[in-house]
Every structure is written in C-alpha cells, then in structure tokens.
Amino acid sequence: MNIQEESNSEYYWHQKLKGKIHEDILNFTNPSDWGFVHKDIIDYFERNCIGYVWTNNLAIIMLARTAYAHNDFQTVKRSISILNNRFQSLYKELNIQSIEDWDPDVHLYAYLNKKVLVEHSENQRFELLKKYNSSITTVRNWLTSRMDFSLQERFKQFLLKRCNIVHSISNQKKVLHLSQSHRKNETDAIIPHYPVIRGEAHFRWNRLHRLYTKFNELIEKITPTTALPLEFNYDEEQTGVRIFFRIWDRPSFTIAHRNRYSRYSIESAKHRQKAYSNDNNEFFLELVKVETQDGSRDTEGFWFEDLIRESVLNQSPSSGSEEQKERKKKFLMSWGIWRSR
Known part of the structure; x- marks a missing residue:
C-alpha cells in the first residue's frame, strides 16, 4: 500500500470501491472531490456499475458530475443509470467486447437511427446522446481545471470517446413533440377516472398517516431498557x-435473526458497536398480520404489500437471478408499470 492509498483507506468511498475500480482513480484524485459524492451514489454505483468494461469510465463521470459540476443526487444517479443501462444493452446487441472497441460514431449512430434495439423509444435514444455528450464535457473540464498535464495524460484511458454525431434541432423537437403527445394521451385517458383516483389517494394517505402517528407515539416512549421487538x-x-405490528431496531432485529448474519455482526449488535451504535441505530416496522376486528379471519392489509413481497421496490427489480428478474418483470407488466431500461 503506497502512502496516498494508506491516507485514503479510512474514507467510505475508498473502502467501498477499492479493488473494484482502477487504483489511479482512487489514489490520484483529490479526497475532497470524493467528499462531495453522496454515500447513496457510491452504494448505487457499487451495486449496479461494477464489473463492466466501462466501469472506470462511469466512475470518473460520477466524480466529475458531483465534485466539479455539483449536480444533485438524482441528476448524477440518472446520468450513471442511463449510461450503464444503455451500454449493457448496446454492448450485448452489437457484441462489443472492450471499451476500446466502442466507437460512438458507429455504434451510437446505429442506435440513434433505430438500426439496433428498435424497441427503445425516441426519448431513450435522445437521453443517451444527451447524457453521453454532457458527461464527456464535464469530465474534460474537471480534468483540465483540477489536474496538471501529467495526471491528465494518466487519466485519458478513463475518458469516453468523443461523439461527432450532430443530432439536429429538428430531431430534438421531434422527440420533445412525441414525448408531449404521449403524455397528453396518457393524461386524457386518466381524466375521467380522476375523482376516483383522488378519493383513493386521500383514503390511502389517511391510513398511512394514522400508522405514522401511532409509530412515532410509541417510539417516543421507548427507553434503553425497553425490550424489543415491541408489539x-x-x-x-x-x-x-x-392491524398487528412489531417495532424493531437494528440490534434487536439482527440478534433475533442471527442465522442470517455473520458472527461479527451479531457481536457488534450485542454490544451496540460500529454499524449498530446508537448513532447509527434506527427503528422500523414489521407488519405481522391483518385480521377482522372480531378476530375471526385474516384479511387484506395495505395495498403495497405485494410490492414488498415481490421485491420490486427501489432497485430490486434489477437484482436477483434471471428467473427472479423475469418474475418481477411479469408482475410489473401485469400492473402496466414495466418499462425497458
């Protein structure tokens, strides 16, 4: 371990990405720049963008968009997500084996002109070109403003190739017009049902508000001597x-489900250390069951239980085995909310 690497090793980003992206990106960039990168972005990157031939290129984009351009969390995440997802599709479709084989003037041109991945929308194609070009500009500006010439040369290997395709204003207007027309058609279809949707939204909000209020009332009464879980x-x-619930905190849940955790985690939970310290602790709910008020039978609970049961919240639809991902896709399609990435 060199001196620079040793000085960085205590940082969250270094711990999460060491051995997963090129060491130069970790050790020859400014730690203060990495300090701008939100932990959730680093976690997202680690979960979704590691192990590809373009991983290092996206790591530089993540860093430049955050530290230099000061893009917000959602902008950075969306940019990385679009590039990563489209690269996965294009590299597979065009049988591209390495980042050196990637030629945007050929491959991106084919994509923009619907020669490949014909099922993708105009907006998906336009978004890729927009994020690709803006990311290249941001990275190059960041390098020239923050690094001397020798480091710029060292980092050239991590830059995406420039794209010389000129996407005309008329094409951009076409994409915008199609997008607006599509949204209008969707809106027109919803308007007749708006009163019912609004009523259902109020009903659901009130149910969650009652649960939220009850949850917070009980949390206020929990002391260090309170035995958890609290039912x-x-x-x-x-x-x-x-409706029956349990309130857990992180240590109590880990100890109660020790067969799912390492010995190290269990010991940390028992002594409330590290990830299980009071500073890192939080309370959360377990929905146990829902039954009729006379207790005669079980019944339906909250409307979102299937989303949790099918693991389709957050990034979960893209995780798991191919069989699991296909099952999640079918579930989402049954509700009309699946969209190819």
Whole structure:
C-alpha cells in the first residue's frame, strides 16, 4: 500500500470501491472531490456499475458530475443509470467486447437511427446522446481545471470517446413533440377516472398517516431498557380490520435473526458497536398480520404489500437471478408499470 492509498483507506468511498475500480482513480484524485459524492451514489454505483468494461469510465463521470459540476443526487444517479443501462444493452446487441472497441460514431449512430434495439423509444435514444455528450464535457473540464498535464495524460484511458454525431434541432423537437403527445394521451385517458383516483389517494394517505402517528407515539416512549421487538395493534374503523405490528431496531432485529448474519455482526449488535451504535441505530416496522376486528379471519392489509413481497421496490427489480428478474418483470407488466431500461 503506497502512502496516498494508506491516507485514503479510512474514507467510505475508498473502502467501498477499492479493488473494484482502477487504483489511479482512487489514489490520484483529490479526497475532497470524493467528499462531495453522496454515500447513496457510491452504494448505487457499487451495486449496479461494477464489473463492466466501462466501469472506470462511469466512475470518473460520477466524480466529475458531483465534485466539479455539483449536480444533485438524482441528476448524477440518472446520468450513471442511463449510461450503464444503455451500454449493457448496446454492448450485448452489437457484441462489443472492450471499451476500446466502442466507437460512438458507429455504434451510437446505429442506435440513434433505430438500426439496433428498435424497441427503445425516441426519448431513450435522445437521453443517451444527451447524457453521453454532457458527461464527456464535464469530465474534460474537471480534468483540465483540477489536474496538471501529467495526471491528465494518466487519466485519458478513463475518458469516453468523443461523439461527432450532430443530432439536429429538428430531431430534438421531434422527440420533445412525441414525448408531449404521449403524455397528453396518457393524461386524457386518466381524466375521467380522476375523482376516483383522488378519493383513493386521500383514503390511502389517511391510513398511512394514522400508522405514522401511532409509530412515532410509541417510539417516543421507548427507553434503553425497553425490550424489543415491541408489539402493538390498532383498529381501522373505516375498513373494519385490526392491524398487528412489531417495532424493531437494528440490534434487536439482527440478534433475533442471527442465522442470517455473520458472527461479527451479531457481536457488534450485542454490544451496540460500529454499524449498530446508537448513532447509527434506527427503528422500523414489521407488519405481522391483518385480521377482522372480531378476530375471526385474516384479511387484506395495505395495498403495497405485494410490492414488498415481490421485491420490486427501489432497485430490486434489477437484482436477483434471471428467473427472479423475469418474475418481477411479469408482475410489473401485469400492473402496466414495466418499462425497458
């Protein structure tokens, strides 16, 4: 371990990405620049962007967009996501084996002109070109403003190739017009159902608000001597159901489910150290069951239970085995909310 690497090793980004991106990106960039990169971005990158021939290129883009351009969390995540997802599709479709084989003037041109991946929308194609070009500009500006010439030369290997395709204003207007027309058609289809949707939204908000209020009332009463999990229930008069919950914190949940955690995690939980310290602790809910108020039978609970049960929240649809991902895709398609990436 060299001196620079040793001085960086204590940082979150270094711990998460060491051995997963090129060591020069970790050790010859300014730690203060990495300090601008939100932990959630680093976690997202580690989960989704590691192990590809373009991983180092995206790492530089992530760093430049955050530290130099000061893009917000969602902008950085969306930029990385679009590039990563489209690269996966294009490299597979065009059988591109390395980043050196990538030629945007050939491959991106074919994509923009619907020669490949014909199922992708105009907006998906335009978004890739826009994020690709803006990312290249941001990275080059960052390098020239923050690094001397020798380091710029060292980092050239991580730069995406320039794209010389000129996407005309008329094409951009076409994409915008198609997008607006599509949104209008979708809106027109919803308007007749708006009163019902609005009523259902109020109903669901009120249910969650009651749960949120009850949850916070109980948390306020929890002390260091309170045994967790803490069980409670309440009645939903409007629906005639009784809902049962448990409140956990991180240590109590880990200890109770010790077969799913390492010995190190269990010991840390017992002593409330490191990830299980009071500073890192938080409370969360487990929905145990829902039954009729007379207790005669189980019944339906919250409308979002299937989303949790099918693991389709957040980034979960793209995780798991091919069989699991296909099952999640079918579930989302059954609700009309699947969109190819």
